[in-house]
């Protein structure tokens with residue numbers, strides 16, 4: 001098993017505090033009724049720092065705030081204000097804001113935390129379009145701030161809202177709830193950032209009228225995941241890996257997202273977007289860009305985000321729009337007692353929306369020319385898994401025959417791990433190589449450490465004013481350029497819509513997948 005030394009190096013950027021908000025801060029969650037800020041929590045361990053999470057829908061922002069609060073990471077006197085259209089009193093809001101926390105043994109420490117969290121949370125109901133409602137919200141914020149000891153006041157607005165109201169809300173917040181001086185205003189927004197290049201540009205420029213780039217924190221929650229953050233360290237803190245990180249040694253790369261459940265209950269939303277917009281264009285592309293970007297000059301500067309973003313944009317610019325011939329689309333059908341995508345009442349009856357996609361991207365630069373990057377994502381598959389699989393080239397032939405390729409696997413979730421598949425001599429009095437693994441499975445190696453939940457990590461970064469794990473506007477532009485033509489083709493904007501191939505609920509995906517990845521040079525162990 002790989003052993004990590006306890007004497008560790010530090011990466012300065014991770015300690016840089018920027019404009020850290022410590023006192024007099026209010027976090028305003030817009031869309032706090034939870035109806036629109038829901039996350040499917042399938043794995044109770046996923047929200048690692050909560051006491052226990054039921055396996056069903058739970059709002060994502062409030063659990064993350066509670067997690068941070070419990071661990072003492074929120075500013076000392078923080079207040080949380082929920083805002084949404086639903087009329088409810090404070091008690092009902094508290095119920096919604098904490099109902100996901102289970103405390104079956106009445107642990108007094110947890111009960112106290114829940115009560116304290118309730119005490120610092122209030123709720124205001126109001127529309128998203130109406131300026132007068134935002135005046136009411138502002139009055140409520142000023143009332144809280146009137147009790148501060150000093151003049152400083154800071155407001156963080158978290159938009160847990162559908163994109164249709166992003167712009168009016170951003171405008172109303174700027175016009176009615178913005179602190180002109182004596183404090184910091186920040187806005188956190190989340191995907192979808194448009195549906196294609198033109199709509200994304202329109203959305204970004206509308207938001208920019210009201211909020212500066214410095215005040216804006218665009219979340220892609222994959223950037224808050226521990227193993228995604230780990231990619232930079234693995235690449236740039238290990239000479240051995242860095243030396244083999246190019247077309248000379250790497251044959252192909254797969255970035256895989258698998259979910260074992262379908263769109264149940266979310267079919268209406270999903271059908272408008274499809275799996276490419278839902279997962280590939282953002283989460284998997286972010287992973288790809290961190291895997292392939294050149295080394296930033298420094299991690300320690302105040303402008304770490306710009307340093308990183310410039311390198312990311314640079315590598316993304318080398319990727320041409322995806323070709324139809326490099327794409328495999330699928331849609332799940334009923335199997336194993338589970339309904340098919342079209343059996344969901346909220347899905348249009350003849351929908352050809354893909355719930356599975358595999359696409360191969362090519363990077364035309366000296367480091368990556370000719371290496372296929374296969375992004376695969378699907379719903380209703382056989383397991384939950386997100387991983388990066390880097391397959392190295394064959395060893396020089398001669399002394400070995402039928403020898404497996406090396407593979408570096410970075411398991412993002414669940415059960416975070418990094419393992420290197422390599423060949424070793426079988427113990428014994430003869431020389432035969434067998435494939436084996438050098439295994440860094442986190443829960444075995446880092447028994448004392450908790451893996452932070454992505455939203456907790458990102459909200460904390462936003463409080464610190466650290467943009468390095470958020471998406472910059474120009475990254476979005478270049479990402480949409482890569483995906484827009486294929487999305488328009490899928491939507492039939494240039495002719496007939498392509499029909500996805502069927503795959504059974506609970507399977508590994510379309511049966512065509514095997515041939516697809518083989519076409520790009522992937523060799524399964526033992527197939528050398």
Ligand SMILES: NC(=O)C1=CN([C@@H]2O[C@H](COP(=O)(O)OP(=O)(O)OC[C@H]3O[C@@H](n4cnc5c(N)ncnc54)[C@H](OP(=O)(O)O)[C@@H]3O)[C@@H](O)[C@H]2O)C=CC1
Nearest residue numbers: 256389409411415416417419437438439440441508514524
């Ligand atoms: N934390 C961990 O998970 C660790 C695992 N290991 C061990 O390392 C060994 C190798 O791991 P790994 O390479 O990930 O495992 P596998 O050999 O199971 O998977 C390798 C690849 O093969 C695909 N695959 C799996 N089954 C089939 C199938 N029936 N038909 C076609 N393709 C298939 C997978 O695709 P797809 O992604 O689509 O399923 C994956 O891309 C395993 O024994 C594992 O237990 C070692 C250390 C840590």
Ligand SMILES: O=C1O[C@H](COP(=O)(O)O)[C@@H](O)[C@H](O)[C@H]1O
Nearest residue numbers: 040221259278279283386413454
């Ligand atoms: O953004 C999204 O991500 C989730 C998967 O997130 P994860 O943290 O559970 O990996 C996905 O289920 C959802 O469809 C998508 O919109």
